[in-house]
Amino acid sequence: MANVISDETIEYVGILAKLELNKEEQERAKKDMGEMLDYIDKLNELDTTGVEPMSHVFPVNNVFREDVVTNGDGHEATLANAPEVKENAFLVPKTV
């Protein structure tokens, strides 16, 4: 395997991905990611010098419009899906 993923990398990616992996999942993730990257490295066979990265297949331009509210007040229905609610707001653990 050409791509060896270290414990530090898995930990760092876990922070970025906001995932907490247990020891077993970490080992599996190291193996899986290494194998996937080995496979993805196949792209290096291609000479892409001077090729622009393509995000959209069609040319897209900004379209401007007035910022007018078109939907009604849906706060009750929206909050009904929240795991925890307090005084018409999403309740989250203390942050500061």
Added chain:
Amino acid sequence: MSLMQLTAVELGKKIKAGEVSVVEATEAALNAIEAKEDKVNSFVTVDREGALKQAKEVQKKIDAGELTSPLAGVPVAIKDNMCTEGLLTTCSSKILGNFVPTFTSEAVLNLQKAGAVILGKTNMDEFAMGSTTETSAFGETKNPWNTEHVPGGSSGGSCAAVAAGECFYALGSDTGGSIRQPSSFCGVTGIKPTYGTVSRYGLIAYGSSLDQIGPVAKDVTDCATILETIASHDLKDSTSVERKDTDFTSALVDDVKGMKIGIPKDYFGEGLDPEVKEAVLNAAKKLEEKGAIVEEFELSLVEYAIPAYYVIACAEASSNLERFDGVKYGYRTKEYEGLHNMYKKTRSEGFGAEVKRRIMLGSFVLSSGYYDAYYLKALRTKALIKKAFDKAFEKYDMILGPAAPTTAPKLGESLSDPIKMYLGDIYTISVNLAGLPGISVPCGVDSKGLPIGLQLIGDCFQEKKIIQAAYAYEQTREPAFSPLLAE
């Protein structure tokens, strides 16, 4: 012939003529679901009460002459990644296990405007990540042709529901082949439209630059009719394209004279099952006999589509799935210390293994130091793949090949080796990267009795060409039902 064997358009005609009532059709579908779900498990949610209520309302509107669409009154199943107001929408994930949307996705809304009756929501690979519908948090769906085999994925529930005769048609979504591959495995017809043709508003995003909603049905006529109904320019989807040519049913013409069809040699090499190869080449022969000009050519870059896809799709997924954090909707972990621990525990407990695998890979390829080497490299590869297709379409009206290299594998054989599973998408994935339309139509069964799918790929906005050729090909065959629908 049982009612459930009718196509959507056939049923729509009978409803219009007053031969079948909408309630009768809806009850027939609900009874079929009740009888077959034990064997197939196509649905996450069945909305019996809601469907019957809709049926009565739709019947009134048909009687009053307010609903005249060919699909008015025809019961449909919706993949569980499209939001439906008031109806559970889970993406087959524990993290959305209790999510009841407050709005309806645009494609479903377009169906409702035409008088569709929504039966329920179909099973899928969790967040559409998978090729077998085995990564669902709510159990695997089984193939109606042989319940020891997978239905394909990720729209496996939608395709199995159509094949089993649990609905008259369904909506699926296709990010890397998720409509065409399960259509092929289940012996049904499915279209992935040109990117931007169907609004993605209300479709829970996986890889936004690749996702498209499309129809799954018994035949090409149904698919063209459904696509015509769901296609719309939508200001709520910034990538929606304004098209004037969405009268897809005008292409239902049995004529391929002079059509130029290219067969990529690189689609018929190593890894392709000989029985699939034979069936697909026989289909090409049928089109040739009808007057099409069929030629082999070299498409090139085929083997680079899958690695490019996994970088782009996983990068987009890692960003799209950040919204599932246990704050606004869905699952929240029970015990936690502080906000960040709550996020992490919620996501780790709420997502399944394949989803986590793709979020990790996506986060990695977007991280500083790797962004250029992986993400930008993949986007450059995508540009080259698009160029290869552009070149092919200078010469050909469409490209013909298999939808998948094999027929449906057995349950439990795919997930242990992800890269092998990913390779099964080799013929479908580049179509999403290039934004092209593709259709899968049944073209035979293998010696195990499992269906084989023929794929036709068109240039951007050229759905009509592939619909016409698929329709012409379909006229050369007898429709075949799965054992569960034939009985």
